[in-house]
Amino acid sequence: MDLDIRTLFAAHALVSTTLGLLMVAFWRAHRGLPGLGLWTLGTVLLGLALIGVVTRGVLPDLITIVLGNGLGLVGMAAFWNGIRLFGRKPARWKAVLAAIGVVEIAVAYHTYAVNDVPARIVVTSALMSGICLLCVQELLRGPVRRFRTTSATAAFLFGFVGVTLAFRAASVALLPPDAGLFTPTTAQAVHFLVSLISNILIVVALLMMAMQSLKQEVEARSVELEAARSRAEQASRSKSEFLAQLGHELRTPINGVLGFADLIRTEACGPVGDPHYREFAASIHDSGEHLLDLINEVLDHAMVEAGILKLEEDSVDLAATVAFCTGLLAPRADQSGVRIAWSVAPAARIVRADEKRLRQILLNLVSNAVKYTPAGGGVTVTADLDPATGLRILVEDDGIGIEADDLSRVLEPFGRTQRGRARSVEGIGLGLPLTKRLVELHGGRLLLESAPDRGTRVTAVLPAGRVLVPAGMAPGESPARRPADGGDPAARNQDGWSRPVTA
Ligand code: ATP
Numbered sequence: 001m002d003l004d005i006r007t008l009f010a011a012h013a014l015v016s017t018t019l020g021l022l023m024v025a026f027w028r029a030h031r032g033l034p035g036l037g038l039w040t041l042g043t044v045l046l047g048l049a050l051i052g053v054v055t056r057g058v059l060p061d062l063i064t065i066v067l068g069n070g071l072g073l074v075g076m077a078a079f080w081n082g083i084r085l086f087g088r089k090p091a092r093w094k095a096v097l098a099a100i101g102v103v104e105i106a107v108a109y110h111t112y113a114v115n116d117v118p119a120r121i122v123v124t125s126a127l128m129s130g131i132c133l134l135c136v137q138e139l140l141r142g143p144v145r146r147f148r149t150t151s152a153t154a155a156f157l158f159g160f161v162g163v164t165l166a167f168r169a170a171s172v173a174l175l176p177p178d179a180g181l182f183t184p185t186t187a188q189a190v191h192f193l194v195s196l197i198s199n200i201l202i203v204v205a206l207l208m209m210a211m212q213s214l215k216q217e218v219e220a221r222s223v224e225l226e227a228a229r230s231r232a233e234q235a236s237r238s239k240s241e242f243l244a245q246l247g248h249e250l251r252t253p254i255n256g257v258l259g260f261a262d263l264i265r266t267e268a269c270g271p272v273g274d275p276h277y278r279e280f281a282a283s284i285h286d287s288g289e290h291l292l293d294l295i296n297e298v299l300d301h302a303m304v305e306a307g308i309l310k311l312e313e314d315s316v317d318l319a320a321t322v323a324f325c326t327g328l329l330a331p332r333a334d335q336s337g338v339r340i341a342w343s344v345a346p347a348a349r350i351v352r353a354d355e356k357r358l359r360q361i362l363l364n365l366v367s368n369a370v371k372y373t374p375a376g377g378g379v380t381v382t383a384d385l386d387p388a389t390g391l392r393i394l395v396e397d398d399g400i401g402i403e404a405d406d407l408s409r410v411l412e413p414f415g416r417t418q419r420g421r422a423r424s425v426e427g428i429g430l431g432l433p434l435t436k437r438l439v440e441l442h443g444g445r446l447l448l449e450s451a452p453d454r455g456t457r458v459t460a461v462l463p464a465g466r467v468l469v470p471a472g473m474a475p476g477e478s479p480a481r482r483p484a485d486g487g488d489p490a491a492r493n494q495d496g497w498s499r500p501v502t503a
Pocket residue numbers: 297364368369370372373397399400401402410411415416417418422426427428429430431432433455456
């Protein structure tokens with residue numbers, strides 16, 4: 001088959017330009033990789049230079065010869081400097097650009113002063129060959145240690161192109177061909193075919209080096225991440241040990257204080273004489289209990305925040321838990337003149353939860369309802385199962401309520417309202433945020449609705465899957481039994497209530 005040299009050049013130009021476009025796409029995705037930008041530039045410039053060669057005689061010589069050769073040489077220099085950057089060395093442009101400048105002057109001279117095609121071929125091929133050999137040296141010195149096979153392959157290909165260019169320069173210098181650049185001699189055809197294939201292979205080899213480098217970077221990052229993760233785990237373990245230790249250290253003496261205050265208060269070892277001492281002991285006991293509550297609340301909050309509070313789940317009788325919590329708070333409610341009523345639907349009676357934390361949720365919500373409801377008011381606790389929304393545990397009161405502006409603040413740690421009555425009530429503002437986190441740990445959410453001076457309604461919505469079907473009852477069956485309850489829950493008017501706030 002006879003191969004037209006111009007067609008060969010056109011194919012070469014097309015392939016190089018396509019490679020250049022592919023390199024641009026790759027570089028856009030991996031801009032941070034040293035050297036990749038210059039390799040992309042080199043590939044694009046070589047493609048443009050070859051388009052210049054193909055359009056020789058069609059476009060002005062200034063573009064196709066002077067600019068075309070210049071772009072090709074700068075493209076090769078970009079390859080060389082890209083390899084230097086890839087090997088973490090600084091780029092060096094001055095000397096190579098100076099050499100390109102000299103060759104460009106020679107090319108212009110042999111185009112405009114004397115039209116000497118062989119002379120142009122000799123100078124440009126010689127410099128290109130020189131830059132190829134610089135690439136070989138850089139590849140063998142730098143990245144070869146990290147990417148043995150691919151950088152050695154790239155070095156071999158650059159070397160091969162360098163040698164063919166040197167051979168071309170020498171052969172044209174010694175035996176200048178009579179005809180021009182596109183003369184279809186076997187030597188020309190072989191030279192351009194070889195350079196076409198080598199060009200593709202060089203770009204592929206450079207891309208492979210880039211890919212290997214990215215892979216190594218990803219591996220290094222994974223190792224770093226793994227190390228950071230185990231450091232974080234270690235820190236979290238230390239934090240959890242510290243919190244557990246702190247809890248122990250604080251609770252032990254307080255329990256001692258409580259125990260001894262109780263002994264004195266109850267005159268367990270005989271009469272204390274002056275009755276004032278009994279009252280003092282009772283005060284010590286109450287203050288100690290309050291302090292213990294605070295310590296527990298703060299420690300629990302710290303553990304939730306540190307992500308180290310784990311649930312101990314089991315099947316729990318929700319009705320018994322509600323009865324226990326309302327019973328515990330009944331004396332305080334009686335003292336304040338507040339009624340408590342509760343009701344648990346049979347379908348929501350047995351749930352999968354951490355019993356201690358479920359009690360904590362209920363105690364926090366019911367104690368708030370009692371605390372912030374004036375004498376004569378009422379608190380109701382209801383639990384039911386709505387297949388669409390899930391298990392709903394609702395604590396509502398007809399107390400002082402919360403202003404709309406304060407609704408999200410009270411769910412933040414230490415977020416207490418500034419309203420006169422609420423401010424005068426004791427508390428540090430951790431109950432609601434802790435409750436919210438405990439509900440979330442159970443996979444649920446806490447909804448807060450309120451209307452100032454009319455009351456507050458807090459709903460813990462837990463996934464329906466937490467409700468366990470009592471033995472003997474088919475899933476979805478509606479039990480005919482009466483709900484477990486501790487009084488009649490009051491009906492509430494919806495008008496004027498805030499929209500539910502969850503965070
Ligand atoms: P503690 O940490 O002892 O629970 P606290 O009760 O003040 O202190 P939270 O339970 O977090 O803290 O409640 C935050 C604030 O929300 C309260 O200070 C109060 O202003 C408001 N609040 C909570 N529940 C009610 C309620 N049922 N009615 C009115 N205001 C409430």
